Amino acid sequence: MQTVKKALALATLSSAVLLALAGGNAQAGTLTIESWRVDDLALWENVLIPAFQKKNPGVTVKFSPTAPTEYDSTLTARLAGGTAGDLVACRPFDVSLSLYNKGHLEKLDGKAGMESFPASAKVAWQTDDGKDTFCMPIASVMHGFLYNQKIFKELNLQPPKTEAEFLKLLETVKAGGKYTPLVLGTADQWEAHQVLFTGVGPNYWKGEAGRKALIAGKAKFTDPQFLNVWEYEAKLGKYLSKGASAQTYGDSQNMFALGQGAVYAAGSWDIAYFNANASSKLELGVFPPPVPKAGDSCYISDHNDIGMGVNKKSKNKEDAYKFLAWLGSQEFADIYTNKVTGFFSLSNHLISVKDPIAKQMIDWRKSCSSTIRVNSQILNRGTPSMENEMWNVNAQVLNGKMTPKDAATKIQTGFAKWYKPQQ
Incomplete structure (x- = not known):
């Protein structure tokens, strides 16, 4: 036992x-x-x-x-x-x-x-x-413009390729009085910078070349290639909704989803939202940030x-x-x-991308040069915070409360205070 x-x-x-x-x-x-x-x-x-x-x-x-x-x-x-x-x-x-x-x-x-x-x-x-x-x-995420294909068909519009074509398109929508030409709010501020400014800007400052020139101290935000972006932004501001200064990001998404706007300043992450929440009045289309003039090379924010x-x-x-x-x-x-x-x-x-809008966006890589948000590397390390100042000045330019020149000067002055290559 x-x-x-x-x-x-x-x-x-x-x-x-x-x-x-x-x-x-x-x-x-x-x-x-x-x-x-x-x-x-x-x-x-x-x-x-x-x-x-x-x-x-x-x-x-x-x-x-x-x-x-x-x-x-x-x-x-x-x-x-x-x-x-x-x-x-x-x-x-x-x-x-x-x-x-x-x-x-x-x-x-x-x-x-x-x-x-x-x-x-x-x-x-x-x-x-x-x-x-x-x-x-x-x-990565990309920036561009979503548009309502139903409104474009109704007004006989085509996706623009240049700045002039884009402004003419927005003017046509505004003249019709039925839809908001460009859906973008400035209450939260971040979209003004992270979506719009860094989305349209690379076509003007030539993507990575312009970004790296700032880091090297060989270019300033007051130079024409950067000032021109704020001037373009000021023109776009005229086509926002009347209540844009009080319009949040969520408000913008809802407005576009309900078919109330022709063009939406977008991050690629917005595609999933509209796929899930669009009304019958929205049929999605997409186009990349228009270039300054015909024949210019294109650059995309592929962040x-x-x-x-x-x-x-x-x-x-x-x-x-x-x-x-x-x-x-x-x-x-x-x-x-x-x-x-x-x-x-x-x-x-x-990669074989199945979503048709996402596929169009990723295909931009084939014809345009990729770059990242202009101040993401190195430029956010000092005081004043460039990221915070960018949010504010871009919102104010869109609201018509700050001139493009003042915006460029404010960002450059703050930058030069702490960054030696800019002094």
Whole structure:
């Protein structure tokens, strides 16, 4: 009897050890992803993670988003405290650069999957000298103009190709008195800068060449190629709704969805909203920012929006790098671009985009040069904050409360106060 008890005890102990080992391995194969994209939870849980696990069985992945307004501060605290997830969704430029400089993110140069991205895609997640890349690019957003095809047909209008054609089109709509020519509010201010100014501007300052000239101190915001954009913006301001200064972003979306406006100053992320909320009076069309004059080269704001990094304190880096390699694959690029409509893969894979409006926008890359929002890299680091000042001056120019020259002077003066190459 005693022998049987010992045998049972040994068997129980062995089972416990095996279970412990199995549990340890399961834990080692668990990845947690930090992100601010709360709206993407179902996509990650039901589509993306299962697709990854099909290629990598045994790796458990948990998508753990935080509200966008709380993400930066809470992520920084968790990284510092050693409680953050293994993979970290990266905002572009300075926020993520700060995390890397503090030692929270791994250097990713040479890691599997990184070869799928061109140099322009990596710039938002690199050190200023371009030597270290610390997040894998995922997707960008673009800026242009959505339009109501029903209104265009009613008024016999065609998508404009030049500034003059665009202003003539808006004047025709205004003269009709039935619809708002250009749907854009200035109450929230950010759209005036992040959508309109940085959307139409690259055609004037020649995209990356103009942006880099500012960083190098070889161009100023008071130069004609930048001043001309504010002058163009002032002309566009005449075609906003009468209550534009009190019109929020949500108001603009609702107005256009209900078929009350002809043209909508858009970010590509708006496509999904209108697909879900458009009334029968809206039939979507899209055109890129018109060039200054016929024959000019075109440039588009193709702004790096989200990337993915590896937590330096992750206890499961082997699987984290497996996941990262998958993020650089054709499969992920196809799924993400088609499931998160209006967010375009930054990889060099050829992607078959299913949404017709999104397809038109991503095809702009074939004929136009891509650039990023003009002040995103380096230029937001001083005081006064260029981003905050840009929001304000662009809204005021559209409202007719500030002249283009005053807007250019204000931005340049604030810039020169702290940035040595501009002094």
